[in-house]
Amino acid sequence: MTAFSSLADLRHLCQTLPPPDLDAAAAVRVRQAQLTKPAGSLGRLESLVAWLAAWQRREMPRLDRVEVIIFAGNHGVTTCGVSPFPASVTAQMVANFEAGGAAINQLARVAGAKLRVCPLSLDQPTRNFVEAEAMDEAEFLDAVRIGYDSVDHGVDLLCPGEMGIGNTSSAAAVAGALFGGAESWAGRGTGLDDAGLARKQQLIAAALDQHASVRDPLDILRVFGGRELAAIFGAVLSARQKSVPVLLDGFVCTAAVAPWAQIAAAALDHVQAAHVSAEAAHRRLLETLRLEPLLDLGMRLGEASGAAVAIGVLRAALACHTGMATFAEAGVGH
Secondary structure: OOOOOOHHHHHHHHHHOOOOHHHHHHHHHHHHHOOOOOOOOOHHHHHHHHHHHHHHHHOHHHHEEEEEEEEEEOOOOHHOOOOOOHHHHHHHHHHHHHOOOOOHHHHHHHOOEEEEEEEEEOOOOOOOOOOOOOOOOHHHHHHHHHHOOOOOOOEEEEEEEOOOOOOOHHHHHHHHHHHHHHHHOOOOOOOOOOOHHHHHHHHHHHHHOOOOOOOOOOHHHHHHHHHHHHHHHHHHHHHHHOOOEEEEOOHHHHHHHHHHHHOHHHHHHHHEEEEOOOOOOOHHHHHOOOOOOOOOOOOOOOOHHHHHHHHHHHHHEEEEEEEEEEEHHHHHOO
8 A cells, every 4th residue: 555645645655755765886896997988988878877776775777667557647628629639539549559550669668668557537638727626635645645556676677658548738737836837837738729828828827826825845736737647657656755756758758757857856856857848848847847858859748758769778778787707708908
């Protein structure tokens, strides 16, 4: 069972942050200094191995058990026309994931990652946050708990993803409530035209006005978020407690964990931003959270697709660290 039954309990857990294993990271740097390459010549690949070691809490990190978990939820705000697709597409895409026909299925297989899909009450959309709070406390905690419990001990790397028509509107509202700027966080999502984008921006501004008194970061996620955002929050929190490093996907996933960074400054130290998406506000949100993306490929699909591609970067970094000869082993002077 999870360790929270109220928002107060959850807030306390958010402030209970296991630190990195600095000795494991130091051991990585000692080995890297002996490998047959100029010091620092592999750039960020070197620091990524040290990051893996610190958060896996082992001197020789591994990527034997990598998991992608897609959380799916439906949003009441879709009734306002914030997406060119109907809410029914969420369940249809879940079926596509389960049948192996989506992009993430192919990317996870190539990356050597296990893919799981976790739909959250798709027949019960959250309430339209323009008019009411998206979730009450019990609904929110249930979704966070599902995400928290989805992460197993012994996983080497977690890549949470999302599916939910309308969820870029939730993400934009969460970011606006946390950092100000209202509708400036809204983007085209799955392909809104100019009129649709203007309508989305106006709705988010109206929602922020409607809930202007909501200031607590957890309440912001509850009031504006979706069940899949809450589950992602729970999964990333669980990963910290269970020594599992995290590759974060795009705008929605980043917005889902942004409230935690408002609660504890070091909350996202076990997280790497896999990529910066083409959704307009993602780069700005990453900069706000001081997360430097590994990739910039113009992707905007969601589904943990960017995170799945970035797994290959971590595998490359680890292969060099574990497979290269030292100067002594190769008989190379330095």
